[in-house]
Structures are given as structure tokens and as C-alpha cells.
Amino acid sequence: MSAININFPNGKVNQEYSIELKSVAEQFGIAELNFEGLEDLGLQYDEDEQQITGVPSLAGDHQIVMKYQLKDKQDGQPEFLSKEITLIINPDPKELWKKSIPTPENIAYYKPDSNKEFVKVETKITKKMLGLKQTKEARKDLVAASQRGRSHAIEGKPRDDDFALFFDEASEWYVMTVADGAGSAKYSRKGSEIACQTVIEVCKEQIAAKRAILEKAIRVLSKEQTQENRNAVGKTLYEIVGGAAFKAYKNIDAEVSKRAGENEQEAVAIKDYSTTLLIAICKKFDFGWFIGGFWVGDGGMGIYRKEPEYLKILGEPDGGEYAGQTRFLTMSEIMQAEEIYRRVRFDIVPDFTALILMTDGITDPKFETDANLNRIEKWHQLWRDLEGENEDRLKVDFTDDNEQAADQLLQWLDFWSKGNHDDRTIAILF
Amino acid sequence: MRRLPVYILIQTSGAMRGEPIEAIKVGLETMMASLRQDPFALESVWLSVTTFNRKPEQILPLTELENMQLPAIALPEAAGSHLGEALEFVCKKIDSEVQLSTPERKGDWMPLLFVMCDGRASDTLLFNKVIPVVKGKHFGKIVVCLVGNKVRTELVKLFANEVVNLETTDSATFRKFFEWVTVVVAEGNRSVGATSDISLPPPPPEINSII
Numbered sequence: 001m002s003a004i005n006i007n008f009p010n011g012k013v014n015q016e017y018s019i020e021l022k023s024v025a026e027q028f029g030i031a032e033l034n035f036e037g038l039e040d041l042g043l044q045y046d047e048d049e050q051q052i053t054g055v056p057s058l059a060g061d062h063q064i065v066m067k068y069q070l071k072d073k074q075d076g077q078p079e080f081l082s083k084e085i086t087l088i089i090n091p092d093p094k095e096l097w098k099k100s101i102p103t104p105e106n107i108a109y110y111k112p113d114s115n116k117e118f119v120k121v122e123t124k125i126t127k128k129m130l131g132l133k134q135t136k137e138a139r140k141d142l143v144a145a146s147q148r149g150r151s152h153a154i155e156g157k158p159r160d161d162d163f164a165l166f167f168d169e170a171s172e173w174y175v176m177t178v179a180d181g182a183g184s185a186k187y188s189r190k191g192s193e194i195a196c197q198t199v200i201e202v203c204k205e206q207i208a209a210k211r212a213i214l215e216k217a218i219r220v221l222s223k224e225q226t227q228e229n230r231n232a233v234g235k236t237l238y239e240i241v242g243g244a245a246f247k248a249y250k251n252i253d254a255e256v257s258k259r260a261g262e263n264e265q266e267a268v269a270i271k272d273y274s275t276t277l278l279i280a281i282c283k284k285f286d287f288g289w290f291i292g293g294f295w296v297g298d299g300g301m302g303i304y305r306k307e308p309e310y311l312k313i314l315g316e317p318d319g320g321e322y323a324g325q326t327r328f329l330t331m332s333e334i335m336q337a338e339e340i341y342r343r344v345r346f347d348i349v350p351d352f353t354a355l356i357l358m359t360d361g362i363t364d365p366k367f368e369t370d371a372n373l374n375r376i377e378k379w380h381q382l383w384r385d386l387e388g389e390n391e392d393r394l395k396v397d398f399t400d401d402n403e404q405a406a407d408q409l410l411q412w413l414d415f416w417s418k419g420n421h422d423d424r425t426i427a428i429l430f
Numbered sequence: 431m432r433r434l435p436v437y438i439l440i441q442t443s444g445a446m447r448g449e450p451i452e453a454i455k456v457g458l459e460t461m462m463a464s465l466r467q468d469p470f471a472l473e474s475v476w477l478s479v480t481t482f483n484r485k486p487e488q489i490l491p492l493t494e495l496e497n498m499q500l501p502a503i504a505l506p507e508a509a510g511s512h513l514g515e516a517l518e519f520v521c522k523k524i525d526s527e528v529q530l531s532t533p534e535r536k537g538d539w540m541p542l543l544f545v546m547c548d549g550r551a552s553d554t555l556l557f558n559k560v561i562p563v564v565k566g567k568h569f570g571k572i573v574v575c576l577v578g579n580k581v582r583t584e585l586v587k588l589f590a591n592e593v594v595n596l597e598t599t600d601s602a603t604f605r606k607f608f609e610w611v612t613v614v615v616a617e618g619n620r621s622v623g624a625t626s627d628i629s630l631p632p633p634p635p636e637i638n639s640i641i
Contacts (some may be wrong), residue, residue: 061463088466096469151470267462321530322540322568323432331632364432364536371533419431419473 007065010088011056014093014240015130017043020051026069031071034080041089049339059091097421101156103148105155109190111158113148114413118406119165121174138400139284142167142176145410149361150421151183160185160275161423166200171211173283175203176427180359182274182328187259191273194255195329199279202244207281210236215283222287224350233292233346241279241294242340247316248277249335274328278312278357282429291355292346296334298326298360300367304379306353314345315398317363319361319370325327326360353383354398354430361424365417390415398430434474435528435541436615437494437520441513442505443483445548445630451505453601454546457608458500462611465495468616472496474539476617478523479500482516483509484552492527511550513585516556521563540570544611547574549582557585564589571614575607 006024011017025033031053035045035052041064042057064087067080100284103113119142127134148159160181167174169356177199181188207214214236252273259268276297283290295301295315327334334340363373368386372378388395392415396408413424434630440446440454458479465471477498479490489501524541531537551557574590576583587595596603 007499008552010499012496037524059460059466088499090466090472091469093469093472096467096472150441154469318521319531320537321533324539325531370531408513 002084004066004068006083007087008052008085008087010090012090013056013059013092015055015092016053017056018051018053020073024049024293025050025068029071030066030068031073032069032080035064035065036067037062038374041087056089059089062087062089069096076133093418094416097150097154100150100153103152103158107158108368109187109193111162111189111193112199113153113159114146114410115159115163116143116145116406116410117163117165118143118403119167120401120403121167121403137353140174140429141401141405142174143396143409143430144176144178144426145406145413146178146425147410147413147423149423152423158189159423160188160192161274161361161425162189162196163357163425163427164196164200166204166429168204168207171207171283173203173207173211173281174429175207175279175281176355176357176429177277177279178299178357178359178425179278179329180276180297180361180423180425182276183324185272185274185368187268187272188274190255191275191330192250194251194273195277197277198248198251199244199277201202202247203240203279203281206240206243206375210240214240218285218290218348219287222285234341234344237281237292238341238344241281241292242344244279245277245294245329245340245343246335249329252330258346270330271328274330276318276326276359277329278315280357280429282354282355285353288348288350290346290348292344293346294340296327296329296343298363299358300373301357302355302379303347303349303352304354304356304376304383305349305351306380306383309376310349310352311348311374311375311379312347314347315343317360317370317373341383354428356382357427359423359425361420361422364415364422365415365420385415386412392416398428432474432536432539433476433494433529434471434539434615436475436477438477438479439478439486439516439520439540439543439545440481440503441483441511441547441577442481442503443509443511443517444550445503445581446546447537449600450577452602453604455500455503455549456601457604460605461608461612461615462495462498462500464612465615471616478527480502480516480520480523482512482519484512486512486516486519488519490524492523504577507579510552512553512556513547513551514553514555514560517545517564517589518556518560519534521567522614523559524567540568542570542615543572545572545574546577547586548578548580549574549576549584549586551585558623561588573611573614 043052043054045052063084066083069080121139121141124137140427142165144163144165146161146163163178165176177196179192179195181192217232221233256270278301279294281292293314298317301314366382367378386396394412396405396412435447475495476492478492481484481487528541529538573592574586576595
């Protein structure tokens with residue numbers, strides 16, 4: 001009697017499973033066939049069709065017994081022979097991911113598991129012609145949301161991402177920043193927080209001090225696009241956003257010393273606070289919008305216009321050969337003048353639909369590759385997705401002054417994407 | 431999808447005969463069953479199993495955890511432990527199977543390598559030649575598990591980040607070891623970033639750690 005060698009492919013909970021046994025029966029000369037242990041798993045064997053079908057309901061390595069009768073049954077053999085077969089049923093990852101443990105509030109540098117903000121910039125009314133005529137101008141608003149990833153939630157670990165927004169009513173400059181603390185660094189949640197807070201602080205102060213020079217340089221550049229004029233804008237922008245990044249590094253470094261001083265037993269280093277950083281500052285002029293940015297690490301930052309189509313990515317994501325490799329603000333090689341300058345970008349555009357800053361928790365599932373970040377179709381898709389074209393029909397309403405957008409955006413962040421469960425943070429100027 | 435490639439290299443001669451190889455098989459099965467309970471591993475782990483004595487043989491090509499079934503591990507009569515050749519073989523597999531980042535494709539996570547052997551290499555010349563190649567492969571982690579009572583530590587220390595010694599080869603010790611390996615694998619894909627090394631949880635006390 002030849003040994004019956006048979007393997008069942010693995011199944012998955014809540015997913016249709018079927019295996020046909022006609023060919024097996026023929027191959028091994030089996031006259032009759034039956035199974036024990038299938039029903040418990042949510043499967044049935046159909047004798048007429050000679051196949052197992054059903055939707056498995058129980059995950060695990062299951063032993064099922066195949067009872068069979070050979071066509072050329074030898075004398076003295078039992079009526080039915082039996083063989084144990086292992087049937088592996090995988091759990092549904094969606095179910096496994098449902099577990100969510102709140103972050104204990106007593107940990108060092110506790111931060112809430114999610115955050116959201118809306119900065120309403122109201123319609124501006126300008127009086128003209130000695131006050132006889134007035135013009136109304138709707139102004140763009142800022143919205144941001146940040147959600148702890150499922151990979152952290154399942155272990156009760158804190159959110160490492162952060163963001164901050166700011167609008168200066170006096171000068172009409174907008175500042176937005178997002179940061180992604182490294183998953184492997186124990187205090188990166190504080191690193192990202194310090195980075196974001198510092199960016200707002202420094203940009204606020206530097207814009208107040210340097211806006212006259214910067215705005216003049218921008219006006220000059222808008223009239224004549226020469227390298228010299230570009231350099232003039234670049235220089236002041238470098239002082240503002242580059243200065244903010246540098247101060248963020250310094251402030252993180254100071255926190256490391258403080259922590260080390262307070263906890264002598266604990267070894268802390270700046271790499272424990274590793275974080276990426278994306279900064280954008282912008283303002284509307286009569287000739288259009290000026291947008292300046294600084295970017296270190298992964299994620300994405302771009303100026304997107306739906307119609308007429310326009311896309312400008314304000315930098316390049318820092319990636320390595322392998323997944324998860326990137327660069328951080330906290331690396332000493334980044335804090336070199338040339339390296340900082342290289343990461344400063346700007347653009348002048350007539351108008352745009354959205355200026356978007358995101359951490360890799362969003363870019364990985366929505367753009368997948370670095371090349372896709374430069375494809376406008378992917379941005380169109382993201383924008384439609386944000387406007388409700390998604391599985392859960394979750395919609396962010398981007399009408400002017402809609403303060404609900406923050407809540408809507410936070411809900412939208414909960415989207416499902418296989419294998420992508422990192423912290424997600426997005427900031428939008430629209 | 432980003433994959434976490436996990437390479438398992440098992441010596442099938444000498445020290446492995448008898449109880450150890452049975453315990454390894456049970457250990458691997460238990461490990462896979464627990465990894466399937468971890469959603470991160472379930473969505474990202476890909477496993478490859480290679481056995482070696484005089485010749486290496488990939489008995490399971492890099493396969494998604496979800497679809498994989500552990501093949502039978504045969505124990506041939508052949509003596510000899512060509513560890514150098516086996517490592518070279520795994521490095522070549524990595525070159526052809528592990529995806530690096532390109533603008534058009536996301537790279538895999540850094541691969542992990544687990545080696546179970548007695549620490550001897552009968553192909554010394556090739557072994558010495560292959561060490562720099564292994565070092566240049568950017569493994570997330572290389573863990574060597576020494577099995578048997580006449581193990582050698584000097585050679586494996588040359589390429590492993592962690593060497594553990596299973597002095598007793600009973601199934602309980604193996605179970606502990608594989609529980610630990612499961613944690614290392616499950617941890618593997620969420621800790622890369624700030625440092626080049628992934629953080630490794632300390633091995634359980636039952637296992638005698640050398641490095």
C-alpha cells in the first residue's frame with residue numbers, strides 16, 4: 001500500500017476555503033472518503049462533489065482525520081483506514097489588531113494617544129476707496145490630526161508622532177510642522193514634541209524679526225526669477241526654518257542633559273530622542289503664495305493643486321536600503337550648515353488646493369514608494385480619499401472655516417491598510 | 431508590503447542527531463504557531479529554512495508565514511559540517527530573495543538569521559573567506575544557537591551578534607529557546623531606525639548566553 005501523502009493549503013478565518021479531493025482520490029485509488037473534525041472549524045466535506053468547503057471560524061493548527069477506503073482493499077484490512085492531516089487556519093489579522101491598550105499615564109513623557117487641532121483663519125475684510133468699498137477674502141485654514149498606530153496600541157505603547165500649527169494674525173504667516181519619533185528610540189515621543197514646539201517658537205520669533213527682509217526678497221523674486229534673487233530668499237528662509245531645526249536639536253540635547261542629571265542610574269543619549277522633522281512656513285501675497293520648507297527623515301510634504309494640476313514636493317524622503325531606515329534630526333551629521341541648507345526648499349505658486357505634511361504612517365500606505373510621492377495621480381487619489389472616496393466612507397469636509405475638519409481628519413486616520421500600522425500624523429493647509 | 435525575511439539555518443549532522451533535531455522541529459512548529467498569533471508577524475514575516483551537513487539545501491524557500499508549512503527535516507548519514515559553505519549559500523539566497531529599496535519599490539526589513547549548529551566548520555578555508563561577506567550583508571540580527579556538549583564558540587563569535595549555548599538538548603530547553611526566538615522575530619520589524627541594530631530582548635535564564 002502506498003503512503004498517502006497529502007497537504008492541505010492553509011486557510012484563514014472569515015475567508016472562503018475550498019479544496020477538491022477528486023484528484024487525490026483517483027491518485028491513491030480511494031473508493032470512499034470522509035473526514036472527522038471539520039465541522040468544529042466551520043468546514044464541510046461534500047461527498048458528491050468530493051470537496052471541502054466553508055468559511056473557517058477557528059484559528060490554529062488543527063488535526064483532522066481523513067477516513068478512507070481503498071478500491072483494492074486487501075483481506076484482513078479494516079473497512080476504513082485513517083490518516084491525520086494538519087490543517088492550519090490563520091487568524092484574521094484585522095481581529096488581532098483590534099486590541100488596544102491605553103498608554104499608562106505614569107510613564108515618563110506621557111502624551112495622549114491622539115491629538116487634533118483646527119486653526120480657523122477668518123475671512124478678511126478690507127476697506128478700499130476711503131472705506132466706501134469693501135472686499136471679502138476667505139483665508140485658508142490649518143488642520144492637523146495625529147493617531148497612535150495599531151502596532152503601539154496593541155502593546156500599550158505611546159504615540160511617538162507629534163505636530164504643531166501656528167498662524168500669526170499680524171503678519172499673516174502660517175507655520176506648520178510634523179515630527180515622527182523613531183520607533184526604536186525610548187524617548188522619541190519627547191524628541192518629536194520638543195521639535196514641534198521649538199519650531200513654532202523659533203519661527204514665530206524669527207518671522208517677526210526677519211519678515212521685512214524675507215517678504216522684500218520674495219517680492220523681488222516674484223518679479224524676476226534669477227539665481228541671485230533665489231539665493232536672497234534662500235538665505236533668510238535658511239535662517240528661519242534652518243534655525244528652527246537647529247534650535248530643536250539644541251533643545252532636545254538640553255533635555256537629554258536634564259534627564260541625565262535627574263536620573264543618574266539611567267543611561268540616556270540624544271539618539272533615544274530620535275525624530276524626523278518637517279516644517280513649512282507660508283504666506284499669501286498679491287501675486288500668489290510663498291511656501292518654504294525644511295525636511296529631514298521620511299514622510300512627505302507637498303504643495304498640491306487639483307485644478308489646474310500642480311504638484312511640488314518640498315524635499316526628498318530620507319530612506320535606506322532596507323525598510324525603516326531613515327535619518328533623524330538628532331544625528332550630528334544632519335546638523336551641519338551645508339546639510340541643513342540642502343534641505344531647505346521653497347516655491348511660489350498662484351494658488352493651491354492643499355499644502356500637506358505627513359509622517360510615514362500616512363505616506364507608506366498611501367504612496368508606497370518614493371517614486372509615487374512625485375506622481376500627481378497619487379495625490380489626486382489621496383485628496384479624493386480624504387474627501388470620502390474610501391472603504392469606510394469617512395469624509396473630511398474642507399469647506400472654509402469648518403472646525404469639524406479636525407475631528408473628521410482624526411477619524412479618517414483610522415483607515416485600514418495591511419501591514420501599515422505605524423503612528424499617523426497629517427497637517428493640512430487648505 | 432514590507433517583508434521581514436527570517437532565515438533559519440540548521441546543521442543536520444553530528445551534534446544534531448537524535449533528540450535535538452526532533453526538538454528543533456517541534457520548536458519551529460510552535461514558533462510558527464505563536465507567530466501566527468502576532469498580527470505584525472502574520473502580515474510581514476517570511477521564513478526560509480536551510481539545512482546543511484556537507485552540502486547546504488534550502489528545504490523551504492522564502493515563504494510568507496501565512497502560507498507556509500514546515501517541510502520534513504531529513505538527517506542523512508553524511509558526516510561533516512560545512513558551515514562556511516552554508517553561510518555562503520544563505521548570503522546568495524539573500525541576494526536573490528531579499529528586496530532592497532528602490533524608488534519604485536519599498537525594501538524589506540533587514541533580514542534575521544538564526545543558525546543552529548555545534549559551532550564547528552570542516553571547511554575552515556571557505557569559512558574564513560565568507561565571514562566578511564556575512565558581515566557585509568546587513569542582517570538585522572544573527573543569533574547562533576549552539577547545540578551539543580562538545581560545542582565550539584570561537585568560530586561563530588566571528589559573525590554572530592548573539593550566541594546562546596543549549597547545554598542540555600531536551601525539548602523543554604528548546605521550547606524556551608524558540609519562545610525567545612519568537613519574541614526576537616516579532617520584535618524585529620518594529621525596532622529598526624535610530625540605531626543600526628535592532629533591540630534584542632535578553633534571552634531567558636535557562637539559556638546560557640555567550641556574547
